[in-house]
């Protein structure tokens with residue numbers, strides 16, 4: 272395929288991200304109502320406000336006795352009469368008056384008249400007399416109605432990812448379902464005549480398919496349920512047929528391999544002929560030959576075609592695939608940008624943006640460092656496996672002294 276193409280090529284990473292966001296906006300998945308149990312990790316479609324106060328009623332934070340603080344002598348022991356019990360569950364019509372107290376458990380509604388709770392360990396019980404040994408402060412161990420949230424207050428914002436804590440917050444409001452972006456459906460293809468599945472014998476010239484499990488794992492870790500297709504041979508007719516099939520059935524088709532300049536790299540030509548390429552080749556290392564296209568004649572799916580080298584797959588998925596899937600789901604709040612200091616100096620042999628592999632070192636004094644792995648080839652899977660982050664080394668700069676603050680993409 273000629274280099275004088277009708278699509279952007281050899282673009283900067285920032286430009287690729289801008290295109291990814293624009294293209295994803297045209298491929299937003301619809302919203303749907305799902306049960307809370309299915310909402311974990313999903314992107315909330317709209318804002319959510321509180322319907323009830325939280326806590327819904329004044330209640331105890333401790334197992335002990337509900338009392339009137341005015342009955343306690345400053346510093347001294349107090350003796351109160353036990354007049355009833357209020358357990359968590361059904362609020363009974365319990366009230367206490369001067370000199371009285373009621374047994375209470377954590378989460379139980381505070382009896383009328385009581386304003387303070389003394390924990391059980393700070394009391395001694397003798398018949399119906401409760402000796403308060405350590406006086407609580409006024410209002411201590413009482414959780415006031417509405418102190419966490421009031422009806423009408425904002426709970427969650429559309430575009431936020433639903434973490435377990437956010438799902439729990441929605442549950443605490445009695446929400447059984449949430450409106451979330453439907454999870455994009457993703458087809459995963461590996462390509463290449465040299466590939467053999469793990470478990471089968473290896474003939475000369477063959478290698479095991481490691482990208483499929485890597486990609487499936489990355490996607491699953493992001494909450495998707497990808498479908499893996501059998502590996503495609505380097506045969507244009509078979510590649511075309513499979514891509515057309517998947518392009519009509521999925522939201523996103525992720526391929527790896529066959530996207531560079533080789534005689535068997537059929538994917539760019541197929542997508543140029545049948546689809547619409549948004550970009551091919553980004554000035555990044557590894558992963559330069561990555562391609563993004565609309566399916567066109569291959570269906571409504573987006574096609575993100577990653578280079579075949581295993582470390583390129585890791586880098587292009589984290590740097591472009593994940594932002595694409597985030598944007599397709601309308602994720603508004605950007606993922607946090609993490610930074611660390613280089614534990615060792617690094618010399619970059621080229622000008623391109625590099626996603627180098629590195630291992631985190633959490634220092635006692637509170638700083639986070641990252642140790643670059645010198646095995647920087649895009650086939651060096653051992654380095655990727657030994658590492659836990661991609662170190663983002665910007666385009667241009669080449670010398671990075673130890674201690675330089677760099678952005679990192681943990682994986």
Ligand SMILES: Nc1nc2c(c(=O)[nH]1)N[C@H]1C(S)=C(S)[C@@H](COP(=O)(O)OP(=O)(O)OC[C@H]3O[C@@H](n4cnc5c(N)ncnc54)[C@H](O)[C@@H]3O)O[C@H]1N2
Nearest residue numbers: 461480481482483528529530531532536559578579580583
């Ligand atoms: N003349 C040029 N050659 C290459 C260029 C270039 O610009 N001009 N780019 C190089 C870069 S950078 C990369 S990255 C690779 C990308 O090549 P492809 O995307 O076409 O991928 P393949 O050639 O199919 O495979 C590359 C490499 O990865 C191995 N591979 C492929 N699939 C798997 C898999 N599922 N599991 C494990 N390993 C896999 C494959 O055997 C090759 O070794 O192109 C450079 N060449």
Ligand code: MOO
Nearest residue numbers: 557558559583649
């Ligand atoms: O851009 Mo390639 O992924 O370095 O080998």
